[in-house]
Amino acid sequence: MLPEPFDLLKEDANTILILAKGDHAFRQGDKTRGVFFVVSGAICLTRMTEAGAAVTLQNAKAGDMFAEASLYSDHYHCDAVAVAPSQVIRLSKSAIQTRQREDAVFSERLTKRLATQVQNYRQLLTLHAVKSARERVYLAVASGRLRGSVTQLASEIGLTKEACYRALKDLTDQGALSKSGRGEYAQRKSLQETRMGTK
Amino acid sequence: MLPEPFDLLKEDANTILILAKGDHAFRQGDKTRGVFFVVSGAICLTRMTEAGAAVTLQNAKAGDMFAEASLYSDHYHCDAVAVAPSQVIRLSKSAIQTRQREDAVFSERLTKRLATQVQNYRQLLTLHAVKSARERVYLAVASGRLRGSVTQLASEIGLTKEACYRALKDLTDQGALSKSGRGEYAQRKSLQETRMGTK
DNA sequence: GGCAACATATGATTTTAATCATATTTCATT
DNA sequence: AATGAAATATGATTAAAATCATATGTTGCC
Known part of the structure; x- marks a missing residue:
């Protein structure tokens, strides 16, 4: 179900959320509670600039994760809104951080996952060019x-x-x-x- | 000079390479020796598919890093060619891996750096859309x-x-x-x- | 089994950014 | 100061993909 290395987390580190179209997974300014995984539906992350323009940061679809960066900040810096009826899993921030500190394998796999994603996105951008x-x-x-x-x-x-x-x-x-x-x-x-x- | 968290590495973990246009930083199949940082110039990473088509994976310019994923494999899976006279720094794979295992701060910053990059690339892709x-x-x-x-x-x-x-x-x-x-x-x-x- | 939703497929037309061209300005270097 | 390279800036033309339209094929579902 969950992608590596989050499949290693205990079940109680996860919360399943059912969102109707228009519901928020979180809002800009909320205290960060974790990383999300989209089971079904679609979540749009948008940030408001000072002058009020909405900038889309990501359109997460089934299988995608979002808000990874929340592991490194206290508050979400964008809104996460369901653009369709969606099912998402929230992975507890504290569980991830603890595990990352205490389990070298988990930590390495997390790094690997991110490195792979970076590679993939870069290739995609190159393709777009x-x-x-x-x-x-x-x-x-x-x-x-x-x-x-x-x-x-x-x-x-x-x-x-x-x-x-x-x-x-x-x-x-x-x-x-x-x-x-x-x-x-x-x-x-x-x-x-x-x-x-x-x- | 080097971006976080690689600025934490000891100097002897780094090797400076001067490449003329056309020189290779590494070739597909070479044993992985580390991650690279472009000081000046430009490096193009390309992979040959079985049928012989060249696929560009990345165009790394000054300030960019490349071959991060080499930390997780034994051999480079693409060619890295200088497309202009370039100066690159190679960061020793073993030094990074050891440090990552032994220094939690380093490890966390590495993860953070990658997460930030993922975020940035995703936003860029969204923008391209x-x-x-x-x-x-x-x-x-x-x-x-x-x-x-x-x-x-x-x-x-x-x-x-x-x-x-x-x-x-x-x-x-x-x-x-x-x-x-x-x-x-x-x-x-x-x-x-x-x-x-x-x- | 039949309906709805979606994927596949292709034609006709329009829109828009790429391309080509050119001029001026700025900046680093000899 | 002079030269050359790169950035800024716009105009004219072209090429190419977006859009609009439509038809058939496939698939999941009540």
Whole structure:
């Protein structure tokens, strides 16, 4: 259920919250009580700037965690609002901190998890920097990012699903990718070979 | 010089490398020797997929770190090539690991650093998801991302510098931002007030 | 089994930022 | 002070993806 290393926590370190659309998991200024994991639904984190502009910090969906940084501050510095009926688990801050201090394995896995996330996000940002939709989709598939639906991939890599479908069609037509059916694609050749770079 | 918590490391845990354009800091398959920090220049990390497509994982510039994940594997899984004459510092893997095990403060700061980075990258990705260049620039400035040049900001938020300058002009003309000169902008009002959302 | 929701798929049109071009200003360096 | 590089700034044109529209296929569910 919970991702590493939080699966190591005792059950009583967790609280399950059921949120209706519009409910808050926490508000800016609240004392930090822990880290959250989204079981289902979606939670949007937003911060208000002094001049009153709402800045979205994260859109956490099922499987995502949020408010990790709360481990290092006394108060939440943003609002967490359910944008759909959601189920979230709150992982107690004190339980995590204690465990982190006393259990080297837990501590190392936590660090590892964060390092992996950093890596993943950086790669995603690098991918976003690729101008051409065609090439972006190719690289996304080549690096194994097509796990769920094409729609999900599209949103992940910053394209509309239509642009994504078209790119996939082009790439398969030209032989850069092969389709194994049911939205399953595999990399076939390098871009050079298929004249991806042609402008 | 070095970012937290690596500033805590003894000097002999670090090695300074001078790389000419094209030199490798490491290659895919090399035994991992540590984490790197870019003092000047730029390092590009790329991985080859089975079919031979080059996937860029990160473009590390001055002040950036790379290969953090090497702490958790025996071999580097990508190439690190200098794309400009560069100066990098290698932080010994063993020194970091030992310190992490023996010094709770170091360990906590490392975790904190990673958590902060995760937060930052997530916010950046969320920002990239904003379609309108105008709104994207506004939110970027409102959340304090305009530190260096406009050109840098543009690249960070995934726009061309031209698009960025135009958005800044529009926003100041309409009063959403105020310019304090020398590329210094401040947020003035919420977007609603300035009819940002008008389509 | 049938309905609703969602994914897949593609065509037509519009919008918008990228690209190309160019000028001025600022800044570091010889 | 002179040179050159980079940042700032805008205009004109183009290219490309977003949007809008629509159809079929798939899947979970009462």
